[in-house]
Amino acid sequence: MGEKKASGNKITGFFKWLAADIADIGTTFTDGSWKTKLSYLIMGGGQLLRGQYARGIAFLALECGMLWFIFGFGMNYLKDFLTLGTKGRGFNPDGTISYGDNSFFILLYGLLTIIVIIALILVWRLNLRDNRNSERLLKEGKHLPSNRKDLHSLLDQNFDKTLLALPLLGIFVFTALPIIFMICVAFTNYDFNHQPPAQLFQWVGLENFRNIVTVGGKGNFGGTFFTVLLWTLVWAFFATFLNYFLGMGVAILINKKGVKLKKLWRTILVMTIAVPQFVSLLYVGKMFASDGLVNSYLIKWGIIEKAIPFWTNPTYARILIIVINLWIGIPYMMLIATGLLMNIPADLYESARIDGANQFQMFMKITLPYMLFVTGPFLLTSFIGNLNNFNVIFLLNQGQPQSMKLTGGAGYTDLLVTWLYKMTINDTNYKMAAVIGIMVFLVTAVISLVVYNFLPSVKDEEGFQ
Amino acid sequence: MKAKKRAGLTVTYIVLILISIIWLFPFFCLVLQSFRSYQGEFGGMVNYLVPKKFSLDSYKFLFQEGSQYTRWYTNTLIIAFVTALLQTIVVICVSYALSRMRFAGRRALMNVWLVLGMFPGFLTMICLYFLLKQLGLTQAGAVPGLILINVASSGMGYYVCKGYFDTIPKSLDEAARIDGASRAQILVQMIIPLAKPIIIYTALVSFMAPWCDYIFASYVAFGHSDSYNVAVAMQRWVWTNDYQGYFTRFCAGGILVAIPVTILFMCLQKYYVEGVTGGAVKG
Amino acid sequence: MKRKALSIALAALLTAGCFSTVSVSAEDYGSGEIKIWVAEEVKGFTDEKVAEFMEANPDMAGYTVTTEAVGEGDAATNMITDVHGGADLFGFAQDQLARLVSAGALTPIMGENAEWVAAQNDAGASAAATLGDMIFAYPLTSDNGYFLYYDKSVVKDPSTLEGILADCEAAGKGFYMEINSGWYQTAFFFATGCELSYETDEMGNFTAANVNYASPEGLAAFKKMIELSESKAFNNGSSISNAANCAAIVDGTWDSSAAKDLFGENYACAKLPTFNVDGTDYQMSGFGGFKLLGVKPQEDAGKLAVCQALAKYLSGEEVQIARYEGNGWGPSNLAAQQNDAVKADEALSALAEQLAFTVPQGQYPNDYWTLATSLGDSVISGDYKGASDDDLMAALQDFQDQCISFAE
Incomplete structure (x- = not known):
């Protein structure tokens, strides 16, 4: 109830702020000098006339660049945004092809254009505010900051802008824009039958989402989705916690008083981190094939009669994947635990020993609570990392075995991400891949939110400092 | 009491030795396989461990005339080096800005990045491919293209580095600012030297990642074999039917990849431990 | 609508093509x-x-x-x-x-x-x-197409599947066939007289499916597949390079040099064997x-x-x-x-020799190959172990219904 109220307040607050902001634009215009008024049309005009060339040129360049992009390029795509193109390709009498609209680029550049338009409005607003501030300063009889000072501030007070400009641009173009694009794809029919440049695709609303939650019926996408989701969660749980406890165990073993060659043991274990996984995991996967080394030697030694179906039996495959993952995961946790275990004050153990506690009791009462407390955030990130642990699954057995009970090429050891990958590469079923991607996001977000509420230390960022 | 302690130690040693055998066995096999001759014996999978005759055929194959292995290796080295360099710079920039400076929208920015990070990376593969293609950075341009992709989004991986920056007392900054140093000077002259371990960690991790990148790299190279990296080229030897009997060559090539990466890792292990431990605690 | 227009355009092209031969003159390539x-x-x-x-x-x-x-x-x-x-x-x-x-x-x-x-x-x-x-x-x-490569020191008589499996089992060697592939699977189903084909238009759309896997013939083939998967000698695969313990493999000509490497002087090849279900012999078929x-x-x-x-x-x-x-x-x-x-x-x-028994491969939707892999994986992982004929028939019916559903 309280939360609802708060969010309600936030919304009304936003509209109040928006109204005030628009009013401010008006008063800036009416109260402003002709230099400020000029800036409403030509951004940076006011700044240039006041001698603030650095700012003026920056604003002007931004305006020119964005307008050129919007009208010279983006509008061609944006105009078809609602239909995603209508003109198909056609063959000419001489056998050559004439391509029509390309839905992919209409969607991608349409989105980009919308974003640039929004950015233009924001820059325009920033430009007005800058004009108003300058005017105020001048009215108060103060000097405007010089160009030199403006530029120098980019290395000092405004250093954050310098530092973040390129990373932000990179993340926008190569992470944010593609994600927004793929979210849009989830609402289209972009798949093997609707593939540009030969074919067009269209908006289809929520059809794909309906498809993925419908259990039974044609294709039974829903049933498969929930099977894969469940295994993804089970896998992430075991992969995280087994590695966590066994890794800690190994660290305790190595750190034990009197054990020599500590460095050697550690070095042997971290080999699995150092050697690229596409070599090591691929090979280990082959070792467990029906005719692989393990089965061959077991048969040769007469231990088993018939090869163990490690990868073809769903249950065996799932267990084996979790076990092999220990091979990769234990060293990682061992390294972390080694450092942290040394931080536990030795006198804690000393006094426990005097009280007559045995090793196990000391672990349960001292070591474990400390480790759990310190590595709480790590467990969360590691759980989320395992939800998306593509390499282990894909290099070991590509999500096999498939089954008549599952659809869309999914196998019993497929995680949502490996399934997504198969849909993209094998089936070029981009619409369903996009839907699965959104589902992965939802799962991750829900888990993170829940855990965040359990872990107060994560929320309090400044608390660390 | 002493006997009990000794027994405990013996058990520990036995467990450690067992673990070591399990951990090293696959690598041992891999090395043995790479010495099997694909000419004299058989280049595919076999069900015995020790080659009947040891030979260097598979290694010779990698460097014989007409083999592109060195080309792929060089590509990967270039990608790894440049990515490590640029990515480290980006991460330092972002971490410093987020750790030391307070600006409007900082919290929001971090939250947006957190949300973006919750989408699986493979989701956007097709879109990234076409974006790169528009820039001419696929096929023949795949190497710079991959570097661009690796570096462009690396700003979002600031957690560990920022966490470390947070532990450097802010009073140091303030003292320097009173002495007239600008923010930029503080970053270059003070923070970077103090944060050496985490910077080495960042560089090491970003150097190692491209060696294992075969999914997106093969997408971007798009059949242009001059632009392959080692992982892309060699996984074809195992996974496509066009390459029969290339398994021992795969093992040999894989070992040549693993050796330098492993040596580098072992040398910088200390920093790696510092990084992951710090990262684990800070989340 | 658009598709129709396009096929008309294509049809027009076809007729136009008759008189617009290579109309480009030598200079303007x-x-x-x-x-x-x-x-x-x-x-x-x-x-x-x-x-x-x-x-x-x-x-x-x-x-x-x-x-x-x-x-x-x-x-x-x-x-x-x-x-x-x-x-x-x-x-x-x-x-x-x-x-x-x-x-x-x-x-x-x-x-x-x-x-x-x-x-x-x-x-x-x-x-x-x-x-x-x-x-x-x-x-x-x-x-x-595919046929049989075998090691003649192990497999004495390559004419029956049962014989080959017995020889392999006795020698502790493997018989390789990729039965979780829609391509190799048809060796069984087409052998007993089943049919599976699709009709297409010139746009690459599938318009109709002709399939009768859910029939007594399909059942016989399916039973043999299950029986094969339970043999000790059976391995799923069709790549010589990955066949670590191979005495016989169903594979194609592209692997012939690898097969020669592997079997050395015992290298031999033959058409696919026959198999026997309930007293009837069937010659293995497949795709050409x-x-x-x-x-x-x-x-x-x-x-x-x-x-x-x-x-x-x-x-x-x-x-x-x-x-x-x-x-x-x-x-x-x-x-x-x-x-x-x-x-x-x-x-x-x-x-x-094998081609005489095969069916020329037509066009199949991508979903068919995925589905066939699922069927094969289900067989290999033992989903149908000891299942009754009715259960098997139900599985085939499901397979058939899905095959039909791929043709819009």
């Missing part, structure tokens, strides 16, 4: 680059033949031709992902034809060229390059398939003409014989098939 994707093993060979072609046609010298080693599977995947970025000429296995056409990666072949393809190649090969009434590719080989060379749709008439001419040359009689001699690819060209060396080839004659 223009210039540019032509990219070819072929399998690694024939890259060097293709380079050589392209050079010969360019020498013989100086009027096309404005074009620089580059070849890249891209396997048939990768080539199709890449072309489907990005037609613009893909090669102008590319080799692929016929099962991808419909997908490639649907993705707009193949230009229709018309007029003289179409007649040439139909006249020069065996009927199966030209049918494999046809969708609806339109030819979309130039056949390269007719050897994309083809490799094709496709030309990407072009916006420039000159380039299109050069690409077509080059594709024609690379799939012609002379080059097919040379490709057989260099790499052992069995020709689809009728004249080349009569070549003495081709006729004498051991692997190819085993294949030829």
Whole structure:
């Protein structure tokens, strides 16, 4: 109830702020000098006339660049945004092809254009505010900051802008824009039958989402989705916690008083981190094939009669994947635990020993609570990392075995991400891949939110400092 | 009491030795396989461990005339080096800005990045491919293209580095600012030297990642074999039917990849431990 | 609606093609680059033949031709992902034809060229390059079928499946067959007389399915598959390179040199064996398939003409014989098939013997291959162990219903 109220307040607050902001634009215009008024049309005009060339040129360049992009390029795509193109390709009498609209680029550049338009409005607003501030300063009889000072501030007070400009641009173009694009794809029919440049695709609303939650019926996408989701969660749980406890165990073993060659043991274990996984995991996967080394030697030694179906039996495959993952995961946790275990004050153990506690009791009462407390955030990130642990699954057995009970090429050891990958590469079923991607996001977000509420230390960022 | 302690130690040693055998066995096999001759014996999978005759055929194959292995290796080295360099710079920039400076929208920015990070990376593969293609950075341009992709989004991986920056007392900054140093000077002259371990960690991790990148790299190279990296080229030897009997060559090539990466890792292990431990605690 | 308009346009093209023969005059071929994707093993060979072609046609010298080693599977995947970025000429296995056409990666072949393809190649090969009434590719080989390679020191009599399995089991060796592939699976189902085929239009859409797996014949085949999967000697696979304990393998001509390496002097091959269910013998069947060379749709008439001419040359009689001699690819060209060396080839004659029992492979939707893998995986993982006939029939019915649902 309280939360609802708060969010309600936030919304009304936003509209109040928006109204005030628009009013401010008006008063800036009416109260402003002709230099400020000029800036409403030509951004940076006011700044240039006041001698603030650095700012003026920056604003002007931004305006020119964005307008050129919007009208010279983006509008061609944006105009078809609602239909995603209508003109198909056609063959000419001489056998050559004439391509029509390309839905992919209409969607991608349409989105980009919308974003640039929004950015233009924001820059325009920033430009007005800058004009108003300058005017105020001048009215108060103060000097405007010089160009030199403006530029120098980019290395000092405004250093954050310098530092973040390129990373932000990179993340926008190569992470944010593609994600927004793929979210849009989830609402289209972009798949093997609707593939540009030969074919067009269209908006289809929520059809794909309906498809993925419908259990039974044609294709039974829903049933498969929930099977894969469940295994993804089970896998992430075991992969995280087994590695966590066994890794800690190994660290305790190595750190034990009197054990020599500590460095050697550690070095042997971290080999699995150092050697690229596409070599090591691929090979280990082959070792467990029906005719692989393990089965061959077991048969040769007469231990088993018939090869163990490690990868073809769903249950065996799932267990084996979790076990092999220990091979990769234990060293990682061992390294972390080694450092942290040394931080536990030795006198804690000393006094426990005097009280007559045995090793196990000391672990349960001292070591474990400390480790759990310190590595709480790590467990969360590691759980989320395992939800998306593509390499282990894909290099070991590509999500096999498939089954008549599952659809869309999914196998019993497929995680949502490996399934997504198969849909993209094998089936070029981009619409369903996009839907699965959104589902992965939802799962991750829900888990993170829940855990965040359990872990107060994560929320309090400044608390660390 | 002493006997009990000794027994405990013996058990520990036995467990450690067992673990070591399990951990090293696959690598041992891999090395043995790479010495099997694909000419004299058989280049595919076999069900015995020790080659009947040891030979260097598979290694010779990698460097014989007409083999592109060195080309792929060089590509990967270039990608790894440049990515490590640029990515480290980006991460330092972002971490410093987020750790030391307070600006409007900082919290929001971090939250947006957190949300973006919750989408699986493979989701956007097709879109990234076409974006790169528009820039001419696929096929023949795949190497710079991959570097661009690796570096462009690396700003979002600031957690560990920022966490470390947070532990450097802010009073140091303030003292320097009173002495007239600008923010930029503080970053270059003070923070970077103090944060050496985490910077080495960042560089090491970003150097190692491209060696294992075969999914997106093969997408971007798009059949242009001059632009392959080692992982892309060699996984074809195992996974496509066009390459029969290339398994021992795969093992040999894989070992040549693993050796330098492993040596580098072992040398910088200390920093790696510092990084992951710090990262684990800070989340 | 749009599709219909397009097929009318295509039909118009077909008629137009009859009189618009190579209308480009010698001078205006223009210039540019032509990219070819072929399998690694024939890259060097293709380079050589392209050079010969360019020498013989100086009027096309404005074009620089580059070849890249891209396997048939990768080539199709890449072309489907990005037609613009893909090669102008590319080799692929016929099962991808419909997908490639649907993705707009193949230009229709018309007029003289179409007649040439139909006249020069065996009927199966030209049918494999046809969708609806339109030819979309130039056949390269007719050897994309499978038969049996075996170690004659282990397998004494390769004529029955039961015998082969008994020999392998006794020797502790493996019998390899990729029964979780829709391609190899048909060896069982077609053997007992089942049918599975699709009808397509020239857009690459599947319009109808003819399938009767849910029948007594299907049941017999299915039971044998299950029985095979339970044998100690059975291994799922069709790659010699990955077969670590192999005494017999169902595989194709492309693996013949690897098979010779593996079996050494015990190398032998034969048609597929027969199998026995409830007292009846069935000869294993399967697909006879083809490799094709496709030309990407072009916006420039000159380039299109050069690409077509080059594709024609690379799939012609002379080059097919040379490709057989260099790499052992069995020709689809009728004249080349009569070549003495081709006729004498051991692997190819085993294949030829097997081809008598196979069904020429038509077009199948991508979903079929996925579904067949699921069926095979279900068999291998023991889902149907000890299942009653009714249960098996229900599984086949499910399979059949899904197959039908793929044809819109």
